Amino acid sequence: xxxxxxxxxxxxxxxxxxxxxxxxxxxxxxxxxxxxxxxxxxxxxxxxxxxxxxxxxxxxxxxxxxxxxxxxxxxxxxxxxxxxxxxxxxxxxxxxxxxxxxxxxxxxxxxxxxxxxxxxxxxxxxxxxxxxxxxxxxxxxxxxxxxxxxxxxxxxxxxxxxxxxxxxxxxxxxxxxxxxxxxxxxxxxxxx
Amino acid sequence: xxxxxxxxxxxxxxxxxxxxxxxxxxxxxxxxxxxxxxxxxxxxxxxxxxxxxxxxxxxxxxxxxxxxxxxxxxxxxxxxxxxxxxxxxxxxxxxxxxxxxxxxxxxxxxxxxxxxxxxxxxxxxxxxxxxxxxxxxxxxxxxxxxxxxxxxxxxxxxxxxxxxxxxxxxxxxxxxxxxxxxxxxxxxxxxx
DNA sequence: CGTGTCATGTAATCAGTTACATGATTCA
DNA sequence: TGAATCATGTAACTGATTACATGACACG
Numbered sequence: 001x002x003x004x005x006x007x008x009x010x011x012x013x014x015x016x017x018x019x020x021x022x023x024x025x026x027x028x029x030x031x032x033x034x035x036x037x038x039x040x041x042x043x044x045x046x047x048x049x050x051x052x053x054x055x056x057x058x059x060x061x062x063x064x065x066x067x068x069x070x071x072x073x074x075x076x077x078x079x080x081x082x083x084x085x086x087x088x089x090x091x092x093x094x095x096x097x098x099x100x101x102x103x104x105x106x107x108x109x110x111x112x113x114x115x116x117x118x119x120x121x122x123x124x125x126x127x128x129x130x131x132x133x134x135x136x137x138x139x140x141x142x143x144x145x146x147x148x149x150x151x152x153x154x155x156x157x158x159x160x161x162x163x164x165x166x167x168x169x170x171x172x173x174x175x176x177x178x179x180x181x182x183x184x185x186x187x188x189x190x191x192x
Numbered sequence: 193x194x195x196x197x198x199x200x201x202x203x204x205x206x207x208x209x210x211x212x213x214x215x216x217x218x219x220x221x222x223x224x225x226x227x228x229x230x231x232x233x234x235x236x237x238x239x240x241x242x243x244x245x246x247x248x249x250x251x252x253x254x255x256x257x258x259x260x261x262x263x264x265x266x267x268x269x270x271x272x273x274x275x276x277x278x279x280x281x282x283x284x285x286x287x288x289x290x291x292x293x294x295x296x297x298x299x300x301x302x303x304x305x306x307x308x309x310x311x312x313x314x315x316x317x318x319x320x321x322x323x324x325x326x327x328x329x330x331x332x333x334x335x336x337x338x339x340x341x342x343x344x345x346x347x348x349x350x351x352x353x354x355x356x357x358x359x360x361x362x363x364x365x366x367x368x369x370x371x372x373x374x375x376x377x378x379x380x381x382x383x384x
Numbered sequence: 385c386g387t388g389t390c391a392t393g394t395a396a397t398c399a400g401t402t403a404c405a406t407g408a409t410t411c412a
Numbered sequence: 413t414g415a416a417t418c419a420t421g422t423a424a425c426t427g428a429t430t431a432c433a434t435g436a437c438a439c440g
Contacts, residue, residue, distance in 0.1 A: 016301065103283065121282060
């Protein structure tokens with residue numbers, strides 16, 4: 001069972017919530033899982049057609065005078081089975097690429113100043129992210145209590161929160177290390 | 193300045209350490225940055241040729257009787273400039289996809305048991321990773337003291353360590369949440 | 385004698401983004 | 413009047429993996 005297209009499962013997942021159009025799916029993804037998933041129309045529209053041709057989804061066309069038709073897709077039983085099979089299959093854990101780390105790995109070439117710049121920018125990003133996760137969490141707890149999906153949504157938000165918190169700590173530690181390194185460099189060049 | 197091919201910079205980075213072949217580069221990447229970067233030959237060999245044609249690297253052919261030639265590439269001054277420009281450019285921070293979180297987001301469909309399974313598997317992975325980071329760190333501190341690159345290498349390892357530690361905490365928290373959820377489900381089904 | 389390592393590479397395929405095209409409607 | 417939103421889609425491109433092909437040598 002090789003790692004197949006993951007976009008299709010994301011799409012099936014949202015269709016499992018109810019019938020919607022490609023446009024709707026895009027909006028939903030941005031609003032709900034945008035922090036760890038995104039899809040472009042270039043993926044969504046072809047995949048919806050494909051799902052239909054495979055019998056995993058059905059399409060109902062809503063004509064709208066003048067404007068292009070609205071195509072509302074709904075998931076089929078076969079689609080639900082496919083989705084559930086994916087949910088039950090193991091996650092393949094190939095570590096993804098990290099451009100920041102690659103730069104830092106070679107950062108001696110660029111010097112401490114540059115490295116500090118990279119980390120500071122990254123720290124600001126994580127800081128914003130952390131606040132966002134906090135905000136989402138309290139918003140969810142406030143506005144969606146009772147929703148049976150809520151615990152699972154919170155789990156994904158908590159993930160982001162834990163990671164951002166850890167990365168902020170790493171940034172501070174790293175800025176300390178780099179500061180020390182710079183001090184030493186300064187001392188060395190004074191002597192030399 | 194659109195986001196160009198990152199593989200080329202990884203390759204230039206290793207060439208900046210000294211002349212080496214495509215095969216060498218692959219091994220080096222695995223051994224040094226394998227936890228957050230990887231390259232396939234399908235990328236490496238064509239890119240090396242391309243770098244040469246752009247004047248960013250030079251190639252020296254070592255004929256070996258019988259076996260295929262060994263092609264040793266070295267970085268040029270232009271290549272160094274290209275590498276340094278990349279090092280100084282900002283990291284683009286599009287959050288990458290996270291399949292585990294996507295599954296957990298929809299996990300109510302699959303049920304608590306399945307969710308627990310996913311998280312437990314992930315926890316084992318992180319546990320192994322964390323130990324690996326610890327081992328690498330002490331190995332580096334022991335065997336490479338004095339190497340001017342060491343502080344930067346340690347920074348990348350510490351990143352992994354911080355993240356793995358945070359993810360272990362998240363796993364434990366999540367397994368707690370899911371356990372509670374299962375208890376409630378059990379209680380509800382007893383009543384019903 | 386088989387497995388693993390050294391060492392090159394290509395072709396097919398997949399996954400995904402970006403840019404483009406169209407055009408009505410709504411809102412400030 | 414102009415920007416944003418609704419809503420469809422395609423084509424070109426990029427980035428990357430996978431599978432394949434070749435063949436010698438070393439090690440146990």
